[in-house]
Amino acid sequence: MTRILTTESAQHIAGHGRHFQLIVDVHLLLMRDGRVLLGRRANTGYGDGAYEPPSGRLGERETIVEAAVRAAAEEAGIALDPAGVTLAHVMHDVSGAGRIAFFLAADGWEGPVGGAAGGYSDLGWFPLDALPANMIDRARVAVRNFAAGTRFSTYPSFGLLSLDWLLMQLVKTHGSLNEIFALDAVPSAWASGAALREFVRAVCDRDSWTGGGDGIYLYDASSPRARAWFFNPDGSSAEFCGNGMRGLGRLIMDMRGTDAETVAVGDGSYAVRRAPSTPEGVSRVVLEHPALAFGDGELPPEFAGFTAVSVPNPHVIRVVDSYSEPELIAAGKRADEAFPEGANVSFLLAIAEGDVFVRTFERGAGLTPSCGSGMAASRAAYAKVTGTDPERPLLVRNVGGVAEVAMRIRDGQWFPVVSGNATVVYRAEAGMAGEQLGPVDYEPAENEAYAVLDERNTAALKSAGIVTAHP
Numbered sequence: 001m002t003r004i005l006t007t008e009s010a011q012h013i014a015g016h017g018r019h020f021q022l023i024v025d026v027h028l029l030l031m032r033d034g035r036v037l038l039g040r041r042a043n044t045g046y047g048d049g050a051y052e053p054p055s056g057r058l059g060e061r062e063t064i065v066e067a068a069v070r071a072a073a074e075e076a077g078i079a080l081d082p083a084g085v086t087l088a089h090v091m092h093d094v095s096g097a098g099r100i101a102f103f104l105a106a107d108g109w110e111g112p113v114g115g116a117a118g119g120y121s122d123l124g125w126f127p128l129d130a131l132p133a134n135m136i137d138r139a140r141v142a143v144r145n146f147a148a149g150t151r152f153s154t155y156p157s158f159g160l161l162s163l164d165w166l167l168m169q170l171v172k173t174h175g176s177l178n179e180i181f182a183l184d185a186v187p188s189a190w191a192s193g194a195a196l197r198e199f200v201r202a203v204c205d206r207d208s209w210t211g212g213g214d215g216i217y218l219y220d221a222s223s224p225r226a227r228a229w230f231f232n233p234d235g236s237s238a239e240f241c242g243n244g245m246r247g248l249g250r251l252i253m254d255m256r257g258t259d260a261e262t263v264a265v266g267d268g269s270y271a272v273r274r275a276p277s278t279p280e281g282v283s284r285v286v287l288e289h290p291a292l293a294f295g296d297g298e299l300p301p302e303f304a305g306f307t308a309v310s311v312p313n314p315h316v317i318r319v320v321d322s323y324s325e326p327e328l329i330a331a332g333k334r335a336d337e338a339f340p341e342g343a344n345v346s347f348l349l350a351i352a353e354g355d356v357f358v359r360t361f362e363r364g365a366g367l368t369p370s371c372g373s374g375m376a377a378s379r380a381a382y383a384k385v386t387g388t389d390p391e392r393p394l395l396v397r398n399v400g401g402v403a404e405v406a407m408r409i410r411d412g413q414w415f416p417v418v419s420g421n422a423t424v425v426y427r428a429e430a431g432m433a434g435e436q437l438g439p440v441d442y443e444p445a446e447n448e449a450y451a452v453l454d455e456r457n458t459a460a461l462k463s464a465g466i467v468t469a470h471p
Contacts, residue, residue, distance in 0.1 A: 023099035024058035026067040027139070028076065029088045029146060030106060030113075035127055036143060037113060038135070039075060039120030042257065045224055049255040051132045052139040053103065054120070068104040075118035078109040089146040093138055093155045103142055121257075133169055133427040133441065134255055137184050140169075168432075170203065172213060172425040173247025176370030177400030177454065179425065180244030181216040182251055187229055190432065197235030202434030204233035209436045210428070214368045215241050217248045219263070226252050227264045232364030239266050239313040242372020242418060246272065246285040250422035253285075268312055275419050281449035285422040287372070291413035292380055300338040303331075306345075307381035311416060313363075314343040315377035319385045323349045323357065325367075325468050332361025344371060348378045351464040355395045356382065359468060367469065369400025376416035379405040390414060399468050401450075402457050423450050 030037040030053075038051040056071035058064065065085045072080045089103040114123045126132060128147040131140055138155045145153045171182045181203055190196040206212030215238070219228040228248060230241050245263065249272030252261050260273040268290040275284040295308025299316065306316040316335065324347075332345040342363040349357045360374035361367055375396045383390035390407035403420030423446050429438030461468070 035125035042121035175243025317381035
């Protein structure tokens with residue numbers, strides 16, 4: 001593989017002993033009747049399930065035109081005349097280890113498109129103003145730059161294009177109506193931490209065009225093990241969000257066409273796998289947490305009778321004989337002062353054999369319809385307080401839905417396993433400041449199926465005499 005070597009200063013060479021190297025990609029921008037040819041990646045180990053212009057890596061002693069001709073034959077099954085290949089766009093990608101992408105156009109070709117499988121499961125023609133939602137983000141940006149007449153860009157965008165112009169795919173998901181956004185971007189894409197926090201607050205604002213949310217996952221699926229970062233709606237970072245991880249895990253599995261994935265968040269790794277849909281047709285995902293930890297110190301006096309559990313974000317749980325929402329809210333607010341880093345506060349009420357109700361006041365978010373890590377922590381606390389078998393699946397209800405939770409015990413450690421819905425509400429395009437840059441595409445079938453399940457859960461809570469707000 002040929003790489004471009006930058007000119008280094010003598011001081012840098014002396015200090016590092018080698019040149020910095022850039023990976024070189026070559027993409028085909030083939031147009032027909034105002035539409036661009038895109039391939040859906042498959043079995044490559046990177047971005048599988050997502051679209052991009054047919055591409056290849058520059059080979060040793062190969063020109064970019066020769067690479068384009070080779071990629072056309074291998075990935076699209078067509079023959080290009082080298083004399084008809086022209087440079088359309090160049091992108092310098094600094095989001096990872098560093099790469100240069102050359103996007104080349106052609107004035108014609110021989111043979112039907114799709115004659116060779118290559119690294120794509122299918123090829124299709126897409127309007128420049130209606131690119132598919134599941135597209136490699138840097139490829140999407142490059143194609144839009146090309147359509148706007150820009151010949152050079154960077155990713156993330158600097159210099160010729162303002163960062164404010166960069167659009168990203170924003171997906172709203174929910175687990176038990178705990179609405180969590182997922183965005184294919186890394187925190188370093190923003191100019192500063194303050195700019196990132198402003199973006200998070202703008203997207204999660206209930207009065208914004210997004211309808212708001214209870215937090216957001218940024219993620220990078222460019223390597224076999226995806227990495228993610230979670231932020232509360234106030235812009236503060238958090239260790240983890242269980243309901244959001246089910247949604248994010250489903251998106252990554254959908255994108256890659258897999259049935260199981262592992263996602264790294266902070267110091268932990270979370271295994272997700274598909275589960276059978278509910279009778280209502282609701283998509284479900286099983287999420288296995290890393291080992292939890294029970295608190296080994298004395299709790300503040302105002303939290304006597306609570307059980308402390310870290311999953312890894314901190315929770316304090318109280319098993320109650322009757323549910324009082326005002327008391328839960330008051331306890332949640334006290335937690336900000338009682339614990340140095342705050343804590344999520346949950347009340348758990350047993351309503352039938354193998355059936356409990358959990359409500360959580362979340363740190364940085366307040367009352368939400370559901371808290372995935374709160375369900376996991378509460379299940380563990382319930383087993384510890386009551387002495388019931390922690391490995392027995394327990395139906396956990398909250399105002400947003402239901403989930404099945406159990407502990408898997410290995411070498412004396414408890415690993416929470418949560419099975420619940422992972423519903424896609426809509427897909428949209430947002431800018432770096434949280435502004436709307438494209439249409440909002442809802443998933444009506446998924447939302448209608450979940451509405452049926454939600455009605456049945458609400459009826460069950462009502463019959464149990466539980467009175468609670470339903471944000």
